[in-house]
Amino acid sequence: MKYLCLAVPKKRAEQIRQKLIKMNLLVRNVKIERDNEYVYFPVKEEVDFEGCFVVERDMEEIERESFREVLKKRGIEIDALSIDFIGDIAIIRAVEEEKAIAVAEAIMKTNKRVRAVFLDKGVREDYRVRAVHHLLGEKKTETIHVEYGVRIKIDVAKAYFSPRLAAERMRVAKKIREGSIVIDMFAGVAPFSLVIAKYAAPKKIYAIDKNPHAVKYARENVRINGVESIIEVIEGDAKEIVPKLPEANHIIMNLPHRGFEFLPLAMEKGEVLHYYEIMERGKIEERVKEIKGIGKKLGYGIEIKNVRVVGSYSPAKQRIGMEIYVKKM
Numbered sequence: 001m002k003y004l005c006l007a008v009p010k011k012r013a014e015q016i017r018q019k020l021i022k023m024n025l026l027v028r029n030v031k032i033e034r035d036n037e038y039v040y041f042p043v044k045e046e047v048d049f050e051g052c053f054v055v056e057r058d059m060e061e062i063e064r065e066s067f068r069e070v071l072k073k074r075g076i077e078i079d080a081l082s083i084d085f086i087g088d089i090a091i092i093r094a095v096e097e098e099k100a101i102a103v104a105e106a107i108m109k110t111n112k113r114v115r116a117v118f119l120d121k122g123v124r125e126d127y128r129v130r131a132v133h134h135l136l137g138e139k140k141t142e143t144i145h146v147e148y149g150v151r152i153k154i155d156v157a158k159a160y161f162s163p164r165l166a167a168e169r170m171r172v173a174k175k176i177r178e179g180s181i182v183i184d185m186f187a188g189v190a191p192f193s194l195v196i197a198k199y200a201a202p203k204k205i206y207a208i209d210k211n212p213h214a215v216k217y218a219r220e221n222v223r224i225n226g227v228e229s230i231i232e233v234i235e236g237d238a239k240e241i242v243p244k245l246p247e248a249n250h251i252i253m254n255l256p257h258r259g260f261e262f263l264p265l266a267m268e269k270g271e272v273l274h275y276y277e278i279m280e281r282g283k284i285e286e287r288v289k290e291i292k293g294i295g296k297k298l299g300y301g302i303e304i305k306n307v308r309v310v311g312s313y314s315p316a317k318q319r320i321g322m323e324i325y326v327k328k329m
Contacts, residue, residue: 189214
C-alpha cells in the first residue's frame, strides 16, 4: 500500500526519527525501509526538514492484532465505540458499561503505550470537565500529550482536552498572519494557543479560561514549550475579560455548546472568528443566516467562509467549524 514517506539521509535517520516521534507524525503500523542512501519513514502528513524530501512509496504494513479482534475472540460484539488517546491515557465512551472492562483490557493488550483506561461518563458544562471512571491500569489522570511537537500537560479529570482537534488546530495556525493579536476565548489548557505560538508568528496571544485547573495547566504548558513571551494566560470569564483586551486580528471560539451566545462580544473585538459549534445535522444553513443577522444588527458586514463538518458528535449532532470575517462599517 502506498504511504507518504520522509526520505532521510542515513546519517541523520535516528535524529529525525526521534523528532517525528515527538511531533506525533510517524506512522507506527508500517515498516521503515532503507536503500543505499536514505531511510524512509512513513509519516501522517507532509513535513519539512532540511536535506530531506517527501515521496510516495509502497510500504509493508506490520500486522498487529486490533482490540476489536481481541474482543471478537472473546465473543464480545461492540456496536458503537469512541476512544480518545490522550498521552498514555485512553478514554472510552459510547459503550455499554457491562462491556467497558473487557474493552479496557483489549486496549491495554494491543496498545503498550496505554497505562490507564477510563470510562467517559459525560462532560459537566460548568468547566467543561469529563466525569471519568477508572477502569484499568494506573489510577492516574495526569499525562503529557504530544501534538505536532507541542507538549500539552493535562489532568483529564480536571480540564477538558480533545485530541481529535489536532488537525484543526494546525489548520488555524496556518491562517494566522505574522504579527497578529490573537484571543483564545475558551482556551482550556491552551492547545490552540500553543500550536499557534509554535507554528505561526503572532505578536501576542491572550488565552482565557475560567476553570482554575485548566489555567494552572495552561500556564505550565506555556512554560514547558518556552512561549512565555507570546502567550498570556488569563483566568476569568470571557464576557468580563475580552472587553478589556486590545482589538484582535483572530479570535478562537471553541466552546461548541455555548459559543453562539458570545458572538456579539467576539464580533465587536475581532476581525476573523474561528468558530465551532455542535449542532443538529442539517442546521448549518440556518445557523449561517442567524450569524449574519447578528452582525447586521451590530452594524457589521459579515462574510462566512470555509463552513465544514469537523467531526461527528452523536447520531443526531455534528461539530461544525467556520471562519467569520467581520467588516466594521
